[in-house]
Amino acid sequence: MSEKVYRFNTPQRLFVGYTLAVLVDLTVLNFYDEYWEFVNIESFTVSFAAALLLQLLLKLSLAAEHKLANYFKQKPGTAARFYRGISTYIILVGSKFVMLEAINILFGDKVQFTGPLHGVVAFFAVVFTILISEIVVSKIYFALDNGKE
Structure with missing residues (x-):
């Protein structure tokens, strides 16, 4: 009996990739909210919107x-x-300040980054953790490839 082979087209791969990335972002945001006093998010719904x-x-x-x-x-x-x-x-660092301001404008007090440098340190910690987590998840995903097509 042959094993069924699942092939994914580009839109499917993009959907799965972006969905996984948003879930990683959501997880990181909520861990920081739960365990670090410098990150405060009002609700899960707000953290989901912030992750998007x-x-x-x-x-x-x-x-x-x-x-x-x-x-x-x-x-x-x-x-x-x-x-x-x-x-x-300039783009990679400056864009983080744009992100911080976008969160501030869209969510106001519902998402707060506090602490050193008026929350900039907390925000950068969250963003860098998100980026590192996405890389780790991506490496795990590609390591699971068995090479069969």
């Missing part, structure tokens, strides 16, 4: 960074490499 927003903004900032990096990769010389590095840094 963070995922959208993370993907947009990474897309912008890749687009600008590819632009500078096409240019010759040291100056282009320098500008690529600077623009990458």
Whole structure:
């Protein structure tokens, strides 16, 4: 008896990938809310909406960074490499402040990051934990590939 082979098309893979990423974000947000006094989220529903927003903004900032990096990769010389590095840094760090402000505007007091530097440290801790968690989950996912097609 042969084993059934499941194939996924691109929209299915994207759906599963983004769903998993949002669930990772949601889990990280709620762990921080539960165990660290510098992160306070009013409800699960609010944390779910915040996870969706963070995922959208993370993907947009990474897309912008890749687009600008590819632009500078096409240019010759040291100056282009320098500008690529600077623009990458500005986008990747600056986008976190945009995310923080977007959360502040959309959720107000329902989502609070407090503590050192008016909550910036707490927010960066959450975002970096989300990014690291997504990488770990992705590595586990690809490690489970048995190579059969």
